[in-house]
Amino acid sequence: MTEKIRETLRDSKKARWTALALASFTMMCGYFFADVMSPLKGLLEGQIGWTSSDYGTFTSAYGWFNVFLLMLIFGGIILDKVGVRITGFGAALIMVIGTAIQYWAISSTTLQGSSIWGIKSQVFFASIGYATFAVGVEVAGITVTKVIYKWFQGKELALAMGLQVALARVGTAFALAFSVPIAKITGVADVSRSVLVGLIALCIGLLAFVVYIFIDKKLDQSIADAKPDNLEEEEFKISDIRKIVTNKGWWFIAILCVLFYSAVFPFLKYATDLMVNKFGVEMDLAGLIPSLLPFGTILLTPLFGNIYDRMGKGASIMIWGSVLLIVVHLLFAVPFLNNWAIAILLVIMLGIAFSLVPSAMWPSVTKIVPERQLGTAMALIFWVQNWGLMGVPLLIGWVLDKYCITGQTVRDGLMVNTYDYTLPMLIFAGFGFLAVLFAFLLKIEDRKKGYGLEKPNYIR
């Protein structure tokens, strides 16, 4: 007698893609807000008198609570203990609260003129708001990975994760492209207007997650109904943290993650300045070339995810992405390659690398740790990654000031330093070399342990 396999809600295409759309929309709003201030640096200086250091303090606040107060790790443990519904709702709510604090700080006139611990009050409270938001967006990120695994395991897992990352990049691209026009929409520049748009978007993102909660409950019900023997799944225990951090495969992914992302996100923070100093692009246009990066990844990340689902080769995809990263940064370092068309080509190549690695990395985590440990494992990876995202921009800034000043020039009526970017680009290429090494180690470990990273995700 053939036993009929009972279907659950995840077998309904409509239900699982709706679930993905809702959770990804919340993340897209988060990514929009994460970068909404990035193009406003000049306006912040002109409108509310922030200096470059004020802006630097504010930007670094992203890691304050996540890294030093270990909020990300607590978020991961909570996720594995109480599940995606409560954690996701809490994360989305924290994003809204952080954003509201930041909006209040940026739009308030009462904070101007005073300081707290040597930091301008307005910068201080905007940073507290941003640090709070960052806890929400990072915990939401790990929650959404678990959400996608819950719905898409054995199905289009990497495609779904790729689509989620692609929608997140749409959020980044919107922030880079529209933040300044929004601030200037009435003709009078007001930076708080862009922050307000981000706040409204996040409120809608919170509502989208509330709708998701209802579908998630139905999924759990359908899973319970489909399990005739009602076997209890093993629960996450604090001792599982030891299992995660003693897992070599997990370490290889975490180190690959920090190395790879340290050569992409911090590079983007200096890319506009690189365009001006090396490629001679006008200040006003220089941001356009790096802003091409997220656009390419929107199409390519799901495409590579789909390839991983159908053909496997996850570890190899990560190796190729890291090799491409080295090529790009080495070519950026070559002094005589200084035509802006080459810069565009290299950013496009970087976009391909930035699609290859994430499309394979995040689905691969689900093959290395069991589902009950996924939240904590992802949180620990993001925690390691956040050290790099915080430290590498500081390292590059220090290297530029100490070794790379070539002279001075007048730009926009201000005397500024000129820089030779060869050394910073070689440092980024160095991260790429190490990333390739760890991607190879991961592939070897996969062969030893049989994680199945080179196998397709799709089970027909």
Ligand SMILES: N[C@@H](Cc1c[nH]cn1)C(=O)NCC(=O)O
């Ligand atoms: N931990 C995040 C980093 C991030 C950047 N902006 C918002 N969050 C991460 O690595 N996400 C995965 C990705 O590929 O963006």
